[in-house]
Amino acid sequence: MNSEQGDDLRAARDVRSARTRLNLLTFLTQLTLFLDSLAALLAPAVAVAVGFAALSWTGLWLDAPPAGRIVGGLALGALLLAALARLRHLRWISRSEARAVLDRGREDAPADALADVLANADQSPSGGPTSLLWAAHLRRARRKIGRLRAPLPAPRPFAHDPFGLGALAVLALCATAFVAGPEKYIRLAAAFDWRAFSSGAGARVDLWIDPPRYTGKPPLVLTLNQPGEQSLSAPVGSLVAARGAPGALGLTASDGLEPAPAKGDERHFLLRGDARLALSGPASGTFAIHAEPDKPPTIAVVGDIKVNARGSFTLTYRIADDYGARDARIAARPLETPGRALEAPPQAALDLPAEPGGLGEARTTLDWSDSPYAGRPVELRLSVHDEAGQEGEAVIGPIVLPAKPLKNPLALALAEQRQNLALNADRRAPTLLALEALDFAPDLFTPKLGVHLGLRYGLTALRRARNDADLREVADHLWAMALQIEDGEMSQAERDLRAAEKALRDAMKAGAPKEEIDRLARDLQKAMENFLAEMANRAQHRQGESQTGEGQSVSPEDFQKMLEQMKKAMEDGDMETAQALLDQMQSLLENLQNAEGGPSQKSRSRQARRDLDRLMREQQRLRDETADQERRKDQLGSPGQMAQPGEDQKQGQKPGQKSGKGKGDKPGTGDALEQRQGQLRDKLDALRRGAPGMDGKAADGLKQAEEAMKGAEEALKQGDDGQAMAEQQRALDRMGQSAGELAKGEKDGDSQEAGGQKRGGRDRNGEGPFDNAQRGDGVKATAAQRARRILDELRQRLSDPSRAQEELDYLERLIRPN
Known part of the structure; x- marks a missing residue:
């Protein structure tokens, strides 16, 4: 009996534990079902609120009158009340319904079975068949109760929205959120701002000035309700805008403000003066607005127009404006108009400078040698436009437009007749007569069959020409024949070289990728090597000489170095320097074949200038090493290591004179600098005596540089590094002046050789295009060169011992910031 009683007690405990878990699961199920029902009933109200917020974020209430805002607020309240009226159907779920949810999908219904009780428990004896069956039934229900789980909330509000209005409201809210931006709260609160309904009191007013976008200036918000008149400035063309309720805007504008179209509660004006x-x-305020004028842009030529050997020319110019340039162009205007021309004068776009806003100096190479106006006197009109549409211009001339150099007599004759026909279509009879004269003796003038047939075709086409289009085709045919006859004497190596150079230039202008630029640079280098080798062979076959003149003074290694510098400049984003290097390379290539004999005077002069440039670099390095030596001495003579009074005199030095060697100096450093300075002076003396063109100012400058080097040598011998650096800097300055004189002499010689160019033209600013002084070696200073000049100036000031120690320390930090 004791064992049976224990089993009964354990069974009773298990039943109580199972029913406790059942009660918890039942409560959680009741709560989940209640929340699902609540969410379904609240979904319409939430959709109304979301839709109202989306409507508000569109800015509807900002432009709506107060009455409209009141109507909108009342409509929102009515819709919310109608939606919330559904909450009257909300009720708590019964336990039997919760157990039915727990038993859903289970045929044995364990939850309902465990909650049930035996109907005749009082009448059934313990241990009877009924009790045993009931106990077995409870055990099976207890085991299954442990596997039951309360459901999670799943409101599914859209299941009760057959038209998808809730989803549409959410989509509209997301879309209008981007429209509202940071004004979400302001636009939503505007629906409930009804204060402007009574006499406009408390209405918001905004007043601001929006400058034109091209000026790069930010909008200016004006401060209201300030005593007195406020003064401010804004560019001409700025938009002055005011926004507020109609009853709150009382604006009075003077003549300088031109009314402009506006929308809603805004008023717009354009600032004209x-x-x-x-x-x-x-909201009140008085403002005096000063209109900042937008001046027209200006463009001016810098230096001389450089004419290249193949008929192209390079133009350097400077563009200036208040805010930035939009585009620039150049056009030729003929000074002689003999008749009705078949072609318009040439014109082209100019490259804008690489500086921000397209301002500063730029260089453009143009090839108008194919134009019929080439070789004729013209004026060049340079024009530039800013973002406001204003124009600035400069006129250069008169000059003779560079023409393509033709050497073959027949090519020259055909080019001349083509020019006569293209520039005076009414007089084609002389052109016809000249072509017939060339065809009169084909054995003499056109011995080649292809040239003879081409000339016959031109004659026939000219006789049958009926309009300007036919005459234009004849002129083009004559020019094509002239080029074919002239280029027939050009070697394949020269053709490949010019094609490679043109391909690289076009790729640079088009902003081609780095891989394409590298490939074209390699093609140019290969074509250049073939061309130089061919020129060397020509010279050897011509006279058996070992040199080919000026063209051979430039080696393939020099071109390789220029190519590397050009690629490095493009990698650094300095397209201005890369374009300048390519222009310089083109100029060298176009003038390579001009030297037919031994080394010319100009060739040897250029070699002397390169030697002088190398000596200047050696002198600069020597000066830097002298500065390092002085700095080490200063560090050894810092506080705590100062010599005792009279110690300098004991060592046989004059007061204030620096020692040539100090503790920690490397043995022989001062002597080595002194010897190198003497060797450098000997090289400069040999260059001055042996190089051509060393007369006048160039020779005087080199002589003064020798004297400065001698002074530096003496100062190094005495240990006075400060004086030595001053003398070394003076030597650098004098050598630089001599280099400039040599470059100027070379350029004057080039100008005399070019010929045919009239130099009397002046632009509208009164400056002649060829009157500007040369700058250094005649090449436009790049950013790296300007930085080098600044660094040289800092070093020169650092070498002055008379400056204050604080200034010297500051200069030292500028040179070596780390």
């Missing part, structure tokens, strides 16, 4: 703006009402 100095103006005065007054605002009255709830």
Whole structure:
């Protein structure tokens, strides 16, 4: 009996534990079902609120009158009340319904079975068949109760929205959120701002000035309700805008403000001149606006027009403006108009400078040698436009437009007749007569069959020409024949070289990728090596000489170095320097074949200038090492290591003179600098005596540089590094002046050789295009060169011992910031 009683007690405990878990699961199921029902009933109200917020974020209430805002607020309240009225159907779920959810999908219904009780428990004896069956039934229900789980909330509000209005409201909310931006709260709160309904009191007023976008200036928000008149400035063309309720905007504008179209509660004005703006009402203020004028852009030629050997020319110019340039162009205007021309004068776009806004100096190479106006006197008109559409211009001339150099007599004759026909279509009879004269003796003038047939075709086409289009085709045919006859004497190596150079230039202008630029640079280098080798062979076959003149003074290694510098400049984003290097390379290539004999005077002069440039670099390095030596001495003579009074005199030095060697100096450093300075002076003396063109100012400058080097040598011998650096800097300055004189002499010689160019033209600013002084070696200073000049100036000031120690320390930090 004791064992049976224990089993009964354990069974009773298990039943109580299972029913406790059942009660918990039942409560959680009741709560989940209640929340699902609540969410379904609240979904319409939430959709109304979301839709109202999306409507508000569109800015509807900002432009709506107060009455409209009131109507909108009341409509929102009515819709919310109608939606919330559904909450009257909300009720708590019964336990039997919760157990039915737990038993859903289970045929044995364990939850309902465990909650049930035996109907005749009092009448059934313990241990009877009924009790045993009931106990077995409870055990099976207890085991299954442990596997039951309360459901999670799953409101599914859209299941009760057959038209998808809730989803549409959410989509509209997401879309209008981007429209509202940071004004979400302001636009939503505007629906409930009804204060402007009574006499406009408390209405918001905004007043601001929006400058034109091209000026790069930010909008200016004006401060209201300030005593007195406020003064401010804005560019001409700025938009002055005011926004507020109709009853709150009382604006008075002077003549300098031109009314502009606006929408809603805004008023717009365009600033055309100095103006005065007054605002009255709830928000007030008086403003005096100064209109900053937008001056027209200017363009001016810098230096001389450089004419290249193949008929192209390089133009350097400077563009200036208040804010930035939009585009620039160049056009030729013929000074002689003999008749009706078949072609318009040439014109082209100019490259804008690489500086921000397209301002500063730039260089453009143009090839108009194919134009019929080439070889004729013209004026060049340079024009530039800014973002406001204003124009600035400069006129250069008169000059003779560079023409393609033709050497073959027949090619020259055909080019001349083509020019006569293209520039005076009414007089084609002389052209016809000249072509017939060339065809009169084909054995003499056109011995080649292809040239003879081409000339016959031109004659026939000219006789049958009926309009300007036919005459234009004849002129083009004559020019094509002239080029074919002239280029027939050009070697394949020269053709490949010019094609490679043109391909690289076009790729640079088009902003081709780095891989394409590298490939074209390699093609140019290969073509250049073939061309130089061919020129060397020509010279050897011509006279058996070992040199080919000026063209051979430039080696393939020099071109390789220029190519590497050009690629490095493009990698650094300095396209201006890369374009300048390519222009310089083109100039060298176009003039390579001009030297037919031994080394010319110009060739040897250029070699002397390169030697002088190398000596200047050696002198600069020597000066830097002298500065390092002085710095080490200063560090050894810092506080705590100062010599005792009279110690310098004991060592046989003059007061204030620096020692040539100090503790920690490397043995022989001062002597080595002194010896190198002497060797450098000997090289300069040999260059001055043996190089051509060393007369006048160039020779005087080198002589003064020798004297400065001698002074530096003496100062190094005495240990006075400060004086040595001053003398070394003086030597650098004198050598630089001599280099400039040599470059100027070379350029004057080039100008005399070019010929045919009239130099009397002046632009509208009164400056002649060829009157500007040379700058250094005649090449436009790049950013790296300007930085080098600044660094040289800092070093020169650092070498002055008379400057204060604080200034010297500051200069030292500028040179070596780390």
